[in-house]
Amino acid sequence: MTLVLNNQEIEALLPMADCLPAVEASFRDLGNGQAVNRPRSDMYSPTPHEDARYVFKSMDGSLPRLGVMALRLNSDVIRWRGDGGGVRKSKVPAAGGRWVGLILLFSHETGEPLAIVPDGVIQRLRVGATNALAARELAADDASIYGLIGAGWQAGAQLMAMALVRQLREVRVYSPTPERREAFAAEMWQRLELPVHAVDTPEEAIRGAQILGTATSSITPVLDPDWVPPGTHVTCVKVLEVHPGLLERCALTVVSTRRRSPDSYIVGAGEEALRIHDPRSAIGLDSGAARADEDFDLSAMPDLPDLLSGKVKKPEDPRASTCFINVMGLGTQFAALGHLAYERARSAGAGREIPTDWFLEDVHP
Amino acid sequence: MTLVLNNQEIEALLPMADCLPAVEASFRDLGNGQAVNRPRSDMYSPTPHEDARYVFKSMDGSLPRLGVMALRLNSDVIRWRGDGGGVRKSKVPAAGGRWVGLILLFSHETGEPLAIVPDGVIQRLRVGATNALAARELAADDASIYGLIGAGWQAGAQLMAMALVRQLREVRVYSPTPERREAFAAEMWQRLELPVHAVDTPEEAIRGAQILGTATSSITPVLDPDWVPPGTHVTCVKVLEVHPGLLERCALTVVSTRRRSPDSYIVGAGEEALRIHDPRSAIGLDSGAARADEDFDLSAMPDLPDLLSGKVKKPEDPRASTCFINVMGLGTQFAALGHLAYERARSAGAGREIPTDWFLEDVHP
Numbered sequence: 226m227t228l229v230l231n232n233q234e235i236e237a238l239l240p241m242a243d244c245l246p247a248v249e250a251s252f253r254d255l256g257n258g259q260a261v262n263r264p265r266s267d268m269y270s271p272t273p274h275e276d277a278r279y280v281f282k283s284m285d286g287s288l289p290r291l292g293v294m295a296l297r298l299n300s301d302v303i304r305w306r307g308d309g310g311g312v313r314k315s316k317v318p319a320a321g322g323r324w325v326g327l328i329l330l331f332s333h334e335t336g337e338p339l340a341i342v343p344d345g346v347i348q349r350l351r352v353g354a355t356n357a358l359a360a361r362e363l364a365a366d367d368a369s370i371y372g373l374i375g376a377g378w379q380a381g382a383q384l385m386a387m388a389l390v391r392q393l394r395e396v397r398v399y400s401p402t403p404e405r406r407e408a409f410a411a412e413m414w415q416r417l418e419l420p421v422h423a424v425d426t427p428e429e430a431i432r433g434a435q436i437l438g439t440a441t442s443s444i445t446p447v448l449d450p451d452w453v454p455p456g457t458h459v460t461c462v463k464v465l466e467v468h469p470g471l472l473e474r475c476a477l478t479v480v481s482t483r484r485r486s487p488d489s490y491i492v493g494a495g496e497e498a499l500r501i502h503d504p505r506s507a508i509g510l511d512s513g514a515a516r517a518d519e520d521f522d523l524s525a526m527p528d529l530p531d532l533l534s535g536k537v538k539k540p541e542d543p544r545a546s547t548c549f550i551n552v553m554g555l556g557t558q559f560a561a562l563g564h565l566a567y568e569r570a571r572s573a574g575a576g577r578e579i580p581t582d583w584f585l586e587d588v589h590p
Numbered sequence: 591m592t593l594v595l596n597n598q599e600i601e602a603l604l605p606m607a608d609c610l611p612a613v614e615a616s617f618r619d620l621g622n623g624q625a626v627n628r629p630r631s632d633m634y635s636p637t638p639h640e641d642a643r644y645v646f647k648s649m650d651g652s653l654p655r656l657g658v659m660a661l662r663l664n665s666d667v668i669r670w671r672g673d674g675g676g677v678r679k680s681k682v683p684a685a686g687g688r689w690v691g692l693i694l695l696f697s698h699e700t701g702e703p704l705a706i707v708p709d710g711v712i713q714r715l716r717v718g719a720t721n722a723l724a725a726r727e728l729a730a731d732d733a734s735i736y737g738l739i740g741a742g743w744q745a746g747a748q749l750m751a752m753a754l755v756r757q758l759r760e761v762r763v764y765s766p767t768p769e770r771r772e773a774f775a776a777e778m779w780q781r782l783e784l785p786v787h788a789v790d791t792p793e794e795a796i797r798g799a800q801i802l803g804t805a806t807s808s809i810t811p812v813l814d815p816d817w818v819p820p821g822t823h824v825t826c827v828k829v830l831e832v833h834p835g836l837l838e839r840c841a842l843t844v845v846s847t848r849r850r851s852p853d854s855y856i857v858g859a860g861e862e863a864l865r866i867h868d869p870r871s872a873i874g875l876d877s878g879a880a881r882a883d884e885d886f887d888l889s890a891m892p893d894l895p896d897l898l899s900g901k902v903k904k905p906e907d908p909r910a911s912t913c914f915i916n917v918m919g920l921g922t923q924f925a926a927l928g929h930l931a932y933e934r935a936r937s938a939g940a941g942r943e944i945p946t947d948w949f950l951e952d953v954h955p
Contacts, residue, residue: 285855294665323951327949331690333644335686587597588710588714
C-alpha cells in the first residue's frame, strides 16, 4: 500500500528536535558522495488567473543509506507584486482555496512508491533545521539574542530550530505589520517558554543580536549590510533575501549547496532563452535587485557538508561575522524527512492508503 | 477527484491514429515557443539487487494550449549485460514482478493533479507516433517496403504508426531470436492486414526497403551504415542505436529535440562528476561504442518542429537518404497523450479515483 499523510499528521510525527539529525545525516551523505540531488527546476506557463503564472517546480534526491528516493514538486499559481520597496511573491490558493505541493517517496529496492505526502510542514522543518545546523557550527558559542526579520510560518520554524542549538535568552522579531509580529511573539513565547519581543523597526531586531535571521517572502534583499554588527551570524531562507554587500562584511559565508540557481523553462521565451537562471526578467519584473546567480559565485563557496565535516571552520576572531545562505531546497532534505515521516507513520498506523497496484504496470517501455 | 488509469484502459482510449495529431500539435507548440520541456534527468543509486542500479528518471512538459503540465517518472531497477556484440539494458521487475513508470498530469488553472496514469502504453504510442510524423515528412512518397530491426513491444508501435503515413506493401522484420520475430510477424500481419515477413538476417530486412527502422533494447549501434541503400529513410527509438557513420550517409538528419543528452546524477561519482552525460562509463561499462552526446552535435541539427513548420524540407534528390533520431522522451509528448487519455476517460467514465483532497494542503512553504 502507498501511504498518504497530511500536514497535521506529519507535524505530530516530526518534532523539530528529530529533524536536525535527519537533515544533518543527509548533508553528510552528500559530502561523502553517498547521495545525489537533482537541483530544482522551475517551469513557467500561462494560467487563466490574471497577472499570474502557473509554475511547476521539481527536485529529486536519493539517499542510499535509507534506501529511498524523493521527488518533491510544487504545482502553483503564483503572483508577484510590488510591495513598498521590494517585490513579493504570493501563491494563489487556486486549488479550491488550497495549494499543491507533494513529496513522492520511492524504494531503491522495489522501485515502488512508498508514500505521497504534502510538502508544507516538511518544507518548514527542513529550512529551519538546515539553518540551525549551520548556526550550531558558526554562531558564537554563547550567542543568546536572536534577531528575526519575518513573522510568518517559516519564521516560526527558524526560531524553533535555533532554540535547539543555542541557549537563547531573548528573541526580537520584526515584520511590517504590527498585529502580525505581536501575534507571532505571543505565540512563540508561549510555545518555547522564551522571551520573544515584537519590535517596531528592523534596526531594533538587529541591535545586540548575535544571531540574525531573515524569513520573509521578499525576492529582493531584506537586510541593509550596514546594520549588521561585528561578530554576528546571519541566516536567510533564500538567496534572494541576501544583499551582496553583506558577504563583504562576513569573514566566512557558507552555502547550503554550491549548485547554482534553478533552471527555469518559460513558455514563450523562445528556445534559446528557455534555460535561464533568473525568471524575474522574463516575467516582466525588473526590481533592480541583485541577481543571485550573477552577483554571488556560489560554486566557489564552502557548503554545509564542508562545515559539518570540519573542512572549513568558524573564524577564531569573535568579531568576525559569518553568513549562511540557504540557497534552495534539496531533494535529499525531502528524502530524509519524508523517510522519517513514512517510518513513523507506519509504526503509528497513521495516514490513508492507496493500493500500490494502482501505480504499477506489467509492461515497460 | 484525481483519475487513475491502467495501461489496458489507455490502450482502448488511444488508437494510434489519434495519437499522431496529438503528438504533432505538441511539437508545433514547442516550435512556436508555446510549450516548454525540461529534458530528462537520470539519477543512479545503489540497490540491493545484484549487478544492478536503482535509476530514477524524470522529465516535465507544459502545454498551455491544453492547460496541462505533465511529469513523467520511472522508478526502476536496471541491469546491463553484454549480449553478443553489444550491451543491452533490462529493467528488473522489482515491484513484485512489475514496474513503476508514471505520468502525473496537473492543471494550469487550479494546480491540481488531474490524473496519475502508467507510462507504458503512452511511451509506446509516443515513440511510434513521433517517428511516423518524421517519416511522413521525410520518406519517399511512394515508400512501400519497411525494414524493421527489432520485434519487441516498441517495434509493434513503430509498425502500427508507420502504416498510417505510407501505403506499405510489405514489412520485413529481423530480430536475433527466430521464435520472437516469427510471432511478431504473424501477430502484426493479422492486426494490420499487411504482409509482415520474418527474415533471417538484418541485411534481408534492409535490402530494398525505403523505410528502415530500429526498435531494440541495444545501447550500442545497431545498423551498419554500409548496409543502408541510397534513398532510404532511417528511424530509431533512441540515439544510442545510431552509428555516427550513418549520419555521413544522410543528406538530412532531423532530431526529435536539439536538447542534449540526459543529465545524470550518480551516487558515489563525487560532486564534480555528478553531472555527466553518459552514465555507461560511470557504471563500469565501456562498450567502445559512440557516446551519443560527444559524437553527435545534436544542438546543430534541425528538429521535428523545424520539419513540421517547413523550415527544413526533404531533399529533392530521390537517392538522398534521410535520418530521424528520436533522441529521448519529451515531457510535452506525455502531456499531449496523457491529456487525451484523461479527457476520453472522463467522457467514458473509465478508471478509478483518488480524492484530490488527499493531495492538497492548506499551508504552503
